Amino acid sequence: MATSRIILAAISLALACTGITRAQTLPSTPGTALLERGRYLVEIAAYCAACHGTRGLDGRIVVGMELAGGRVMSERGFRAVAPNITPDPETGVGRWTDSELATAIREGRRPDNSRIGPPMPVELYRGLSNTDVSAMVAYLRSVPAIRHAVVERSTYPFTLAPSGPPAARVPDPPSNNAVARGAYLAGPVAHCMDCHTPPLQNEGRDWSRIGAGGVPFEGPWGMVVGANITSDLEQGIGRWSDEQILRAITQGISADGRRLAPPMSGRAPIWARLTESDKQDLVAYLRSLSPQPSRTR
Ligand code: HEC
Ligand code: HEC
Structure with a gap:
């Protein structure tokens, strides 16, 4: 493992020096496919x-700071601050072992x-292979290790569930x-179902109604809820065509042409x-979700 890390570090250093895109230059050593x-x-x-990127004043992710942390998320009664997850030993996770990171x-x-x-969609990430x-x-x-201290800590008005x-x-x-x-993509990988499944108390989800929507997001765009995608x-x-579903996922546009709010778009x-x-698999999975009405209020 240590050896492979040194190889990986050497490869990324070489790439950083040449500035050529990785896909073109990575030699096919074992480990390259994993990387x-x-x-x-x-x-x-x-x-x-989406969460770990450092945002500039314009709200966009600062180039080079995609994993450097600092974004505050306070939509649902708690105040979460995304940490720096680059390998910086002081301000990131550089001192953690591979298994600690996993x-x-x-x-x-x-x-x-x-x-x-x-x-952080840990309930779903549990299913990562x-x-x-x-x-x-x-x-x-x-x-690259980015030195960026995120000093504020998250605060939750409830006790976090034990990790199991x-x-x-x-x-x-x-x-x-x-x-x-x-299902694997929409669940553990892209966590679509975290936003699109009815919330329970303390950020749990009602998985018996998976895809029925209902997680609220408030922002400059007003209040939107994760849509019913059953x-x-x-x-x-x-009633949507495959093309309409793919347009929502890849262009952020609803079936009726409406531009979707930023959590999606x-x-x-x-x-x-x-x-x-992967796109075709997502469509196949969404089509397989049994119909559920949205929550009635
Ligand atoms: C929807 C937002 C969101 C997404 C997506 C997300 N995270 Fe997080 N992550 C967070 C937040 C918020 C925290 C801190 C929570 C807290 O303070 O208890 C966190 C914490 C972490 C931590 C702990 C770091 C530390 O110093 O405590 C690691 C590691 C991590 N995330 C890795 C990842 C990885 C890898 C991905 C992508 C596969 C990811 N996260 C996707 C929001 C997110
Ligand atoms: C961070 C939360 C979040 C994640 C992750 C997310 N969505 Fe969404 N999605 C939303 C919200 C909120 C809306 C509604 C936006 C609006 O009404 O403007 C939406 C809308 C949609 C729509 C349009 C539904 C309609 O009736 O217009 C589809 C389809 C969709 N999402 C599919 C997906 C898929 C597939 C994934 C994963 C690949 C995904 N979403 C991931 C929050 C999310």
């Missing part, structure tokens, strides 16, 4: 920067045993099953870079 998978997950499919992501527990709170969590860790190790047993050995989704692959014909997306340009097969 590329990690990059795809962290930068695109899981898009950790435990933080998948079990929501730091090396000092404290709990990691919402909106062993391969994928290793890939994420390998990639997080390879990015260690994450079991999680296999990759079966390669011959589009719905299962899509196959319900009236309240969900049961802000991610769309990133998800536009998902592989074609």
Whole structure:
């Protein structure tokens, strides 16, 4: 492991010097595929920067600070501050071991045993496969260390739930099953279902009504809720074409042409870079969700 880390560090250093894109220059050593998978997950499919990116005064993520932390999220009665997760030893996670980093992501527990709170989607990240969590860790190790102290701590008006047993050995989704692959993407990887499933007390989710929507987001755009994305014909997306579903995910535009609010549309340009097969898998999965009415108030 130590050797592979040195190799990875050497590769990223070489790339930083040449300035050539990684895809063109990475030699096909073992470990390269893992690192590329990690990059795809962290930068695109899981898009950790949505929360961990440092925001400038214009609200946009500062280039080069995608994982340097500092964003405050206070939509739902708590005040969460995203930490710096670059390898800086002082202000980031540079002193954590690989397994400590994996435990933080998948079990929501730091090396000092404290709990990691919402909106970090730990309940879903528990389902990340062993391969994928290793890939994420390998990639997080390879990015430049950014010195950026995030001093404010998150505050929650409720006690964070205990972290539960260690994450079991999680296999990759079966390669011959589009719905299962899509469920894995929409759940543990892209955490679509965290925003699109009815909330319970203290940030839990009513998984018996998965996809029925209802998580509120308040911001300069007003109040929006994660939409019902089950196959319900009236309240969900049961009547949408595949193209309309993909347009919402990759362009942030609803079936009726309305521009969706930033919690969704802000991610769309990133998800536009998902592989074609990942996009098709997401559609297959959403189509498979049993129809659920939205919550009646
Ligand atoms: C929806 C927002 C969100 C997303 C997406 C997200 N995180 Fe987090 N993450 C947070 C917040 C907020 C915290 C701090 C919570 C707290 O203070 O208890 C956190 C904490 C962490 C920590 C603990 C760091 C520390 O110093 O305590 C790690 C590691 C981490 N996230 C990694 C990741 C990775 C890797 C991804 C992408 C796979 C990711 N996060 C995606 C919001 C998010
Ligand atoms: C951070 C929260 C969040 C995440 C993550 C998220 N969404 Fe959304 N999504 C929303 C919100 C909020 C809306 C409604 C926006 C509005 O009404 O303007 C929405 C809207 C949508 C819509 C349009 C529904 C309609 O009726 O117009 C679709 C489809 C959708 N999301 C699918 C997905 C998929 C698939 C993923 C994962 C790849 C995903 N979303 C991830 C919050 C999220």
